[in-house]
Amino acid sequence: MAQALVVTGAGGYVGRHVVSAAADLGYRVVALVRQARNGEIDPRAEIVEADVLDPSFDLTAILPVDEVAAVAHLAWQDGFVHNASSHMANLSAHYRFLTTLADLGVRRVAALGTMHEVGYWEGAITAEVPTNPVTLYGIAKDALRRSTLLSIGDRIEYVWLRAYYILGDDRRNSSIFAKLLDAADGGQTTFPFTTGKSLYDFIDVAELGRQIAVAATAPGVTGVLNTGSGVPESLADRVERFILENGLPISLEYGAFPDRPYDSPGIWADAAAIRALMAASPFAKEN
Structure with a gap:
């Protein structure tokens, strides 16, 4: 049997596209959702209803760890509501879930971040750009990135996938x-x-799904990796x-609303690394 890519938040806006892309790559896709809905997820996936933020969640009850190629953690509540209290309220549960994966012996984990971790910046964002988030969403993601890189970054292959301005499937x-x-x-x-x-750096959600599927399963790719177009x-x-x-x-x-004072005049991804990964992936043959 093919190795499994476990996808949390698989029924979400981004997750559905990651599931399809991973199946296209030949992975056995285990799609974790809180509540399954008919027709929401690619039928090639194995759909499992579970709340990964519940302390009782146990991945080994679903499949053996040695069958897991990687876990892609995409689940997040209120991603479009940048100052929702849920971002901070759920932070510890996300930390517990990700660190527990390392404790179980999962070899590779990818977690989805956001450009909002960075806050105000002008120009291309690299992995080394300092972060100063100004929303609860950005603060929570930034805290999760910092804490998990510190806790599990040297124990497993761990990649933080920083996403940008997503559109498509609107x-x-x-x-x-x-x-x-x-x-x-x-x-x-x-x-x-x-x-x-x-x-801004705009990327279609289907292309983002392909980037995440490739980056989440690419051996040796760790640390902060931009997933975006790289085109302002x-x-x-x-x-x-x-x-x-x-x-x-x-x-x-035009001009009916003022520009927000904390918005940068230009912010986008340095996409050199993800472009190289995609060029070497099976998806490159489609273009």
């Missing part, structure tokens, strides 16, 4: 792109907007392109 997220679709559904022809001048694009240009691609009868009201 009916399932809470981004500006989902809000534009809702506005069009509601008959709006204008949409209040900022100046849109800030540059203004929010205005990306939103205008989204409107055009989806044929939305909406025009943007």
Whole structure:
């Protein structure tokens, strides 16, 4: 039997795409979800209902550790609500889950981080960029990264996958792109907007899923790894392109909202490492 990639949060916005990508790579995918819903997850996966943040959760009750190629920990509550109290409330449970995997002898673990760990920064983000998060989401992710790298980073192969501005599959997220679709559904022809001048790193969620599946299972890849496009694009240009691609009868009201003072004029991933991994992966043959 093929080695297993265990995916937590497998029914989530990102998780569903990681499951499909891992199955495409030939892994036996064990998809952990709190509650299974019909048709949500690729049928090639083995779906297991479990709360990995519960202290009683035991991975070995699902499959032997020696059958696990890697665990990709994607589960996270309220990822689109950056100052939700749940981020800090669940932090210790995430720490316990990840450190317990190392205690059990899981050889390789990947955890999903976020650009929001960094806070204000201008330019490309490398693994060495200092972090100074300004939201509870960023603070919690940053604390989890720091604590787990310290606790298990020298015991197992542990990679922290830092994600950027995700879009695609937009009916399932809470981004500006989902809000534009809702506005069009509601008959709006204008949409209040900022100046849109800030540059971001946009990545389609399906491509992110492929990057995570490859990076999570790549032997020897450890530490902080950016998962993104590495291409800075203004929010205005990306939103205008989204409107055009989806044929939305909406025009943007530039300047209706002020730009937030803590937003960087330009922040994106240094994507050299993930590009090299993807170029050497089976997915490179598809392009």
